[in-house]
Amino acid sequence: MRKKNIELKTGITAIDLITPSHHSKQGIDIYLPSCCVGVYALDPKTKKIDAILAKETILATGGVGEVYLHTTNPSDARGDGIAMAYRAGARIMNMEYIQFHPTALYVPGEKRFLISEALRGAGGARILNGNFQPFLSELAPRDVVSRAMFNEMLHSSADHLWLDISHQSKQWLMERFPAIYRTCLDKGFDLSQEPIPIVPAAHYNCGGIAVDLKGRTTLQRLRAIGEVSCTGLHGANRLASTSLLEGLVWAHTAAEEIWEGWKDRDDYFPPIEEWQMSSESVDPALIRQDWMTIKQTMWNYVGLIRDQSRLRRALKMLRELQWEIDSFYEKGEPTAELIGLRNGILTALLITQGAWRNRSSLGCHYRIS
Numbered sequence: 001m002r003k004k005n006i007e008l009k010t011g012i013t014a015i016d017l018i019t020p021s022h023h024s025k026q027g028i029d030i031y032l033p034s035c036c037v038g039v040y041a042l043d044p045k046t047k048k049i050d051a052i053l054a055k056e057t058i059l060a061t062g063g064v065g066e067v068y069l070h071t072t073n074p075s076d077a078r079g080d081g082i083a084m085a086y087r088a089g090a091r092i093m094n095m096e097y098i099q100f101h102p103t104a105l106y107v108p109g110e111k112r113f114l115i116s117e118a119l120r121g122a123g124g125a126r127i128l129n130g131n132f133q134p135f136l137s138e139l140a141p142r143d144v145v146s147r148a149m150f151n152e153m154l155h156s157s158a159d160h161l162w163l164d165i166s167h168q169s170k171q172w173l174m175e176r177f178p179a180i181y182r183t184c185l186d187k188g189f190d191l192s193q194e195p196i197p198i199v200p201a202a203h204y205n206c207g208g209i210a211v212d213l214k215g216r217t218t219l220q221r222l223r224a225i226g227e228v229s230c231t232g233l234h235g236a237n238r239l240a241s242t243s244l245l246e247g248l249v250w251a252h253t254a255a256e257e258i259w260e261g262w263k264d265r266d267d268y269f270p271p272i273e274e275w276q277m278s279s280e281s282v283d284p285a286l287i288r289q290d291w292m293t294i295k296q297t298m299w300n301y302v303g304l305i306r307d308q309s310r311l312r313r314a315l316k317m318l319r320e321l322q323w324e325i326d327s328f329y330e331k332g333e334p335t336a337e338l339i340g341l342r343n344g345i346l347t348a349l350l351i352t353q354g355a356w357r358n359r360s361s362l363g364c365h366y367r368i369s
């Protein structure tokens with residue numbers, strides 16, 4: 001078996017898939033099937049965009065939560081892989097099925113921190129409204145609890161609700177939930193003494209790039225694994241902890257199949273066009289404001305409870321914004337922030353279009369009209 005050197009490149013941002021449609025050989029135009037031969041990626045240290053060629057490209061860029069005002073996801077979970085695959089012509093599906101987690105710690109200006117549902121399940125914690133009154137059934141499923149919270153916040157104009165487990169002792173909390181107890185304490189909240197501020201938050205994308213059991217997408221030589229993919233495993237509403245199963249199993253079957261066919265693979269790559277660099281600097285105020293518009297629009301109109309008029313508004317606003325973003329993206333110097341914004345607006349639109357087209361409430365997609 002021939003040894004392969006694997007080079008890890010960290011800190012780079014993939015921008016777009018390389019999908020040549022045709023090439024010329026000895027003066028004859030040869031048209032290629034929809035096929036991916038690598039990615040263009042930005043190295044922020046050199047500020048250069050390189051074409052990274054690959055016999056097989058695998059997208060594993062994670063979730064989409066950053067397009068919402070509140071999310072448990074890391075800050076680069078803005079659907080980059082989904083946006084890249086969509087632009088390249090791959091099939092994207094079930095984008096309207098966004099799962100929200102009911103309890104994330106709410107501290108203005110800071111990232112939301114996930115508070116486990118076990119605090120309610122095992123610890124008897126209660127979710128309270130602005131008057132510190134219980135208003136929902138604690139042990140209902142995630143989507144039902146999150147929707148009740150969203151409605152309560154909407155109708156009382158509250159920024160957040162409360163989670164109260166102060167009937168448990170400090171010792172009990174330290175033994176059962178040490179990380180949560182300490183993190184809350186660091187932020188100034190002692191769970192054993194007082195209710196803590198919470199909001200529901202976008203948590204998981206059940207949809208994504210359509211793949212088969214080997215992670216193959218509808219484009220040749222392009223696979224997707226993990227949260228960026230839609231395997232069908234989650235149906236319309238993911239069960240807790242199944243994402244790790246999806247990540248591991250699909251990564252394994254995809255790698256196995258690639259390895260089996262590796263030695264018979266064609267090493268030929270068609271000539272690749274160099275990236276045309278643009279150089280205008282982009283005002284960071286535009287990027288900041290556009291993100292705020294995306295997050296607020298998605299939260300209020302395409303969040304936990306969707307209806308026709310909210311979705312119509314969202315589509316109109318997001319399409320206009322996409323036009324603006326695309327026009328300064330074309331001229332702007334590529335940075336990770338600009339690339340992320342271009343992907344974020346497309347991801348937001350894909351979710352909204354999915355939610356608009358699908359009029360039936362199912363799982364975590366809930367429409368009242």
Ligand SMILES: Cc1cc2nc3c(=O)[nH]c(=O)nc-3n(C[C@H](O)[C@H](O)[C@H](O)COP(=O)(O)OP(=O)(O)OC[C@H]3O[C@@H](n4cnc5c(N)ncnc54)[C@H](O)[C@@H]3O)c2cc1C
Pocket residue numbers: 012013014015060061062063072073074076077080081114203204225226227228240241242243244245247
């Ligand atoms: C707070 C929290 C708790 C969770 N708890 C559980 C749990 O208990 N059990 C469970 O099963 N699941 C849980 N999940 C879900 C699960 O963790 C995720 O679905 C899973 O980690 C996704 O893995 P992934 O490899 O697909 O993506 P990630 O782990 O998100 O990795 C994506 C990677 O792609 C990189 N990337 C993104 N865009 C680009 C780009 N353009 N160019 C280059 N790199 C890029 C990112 O930097 C990141 O390194 C939890 C999620 C969160 C947020």
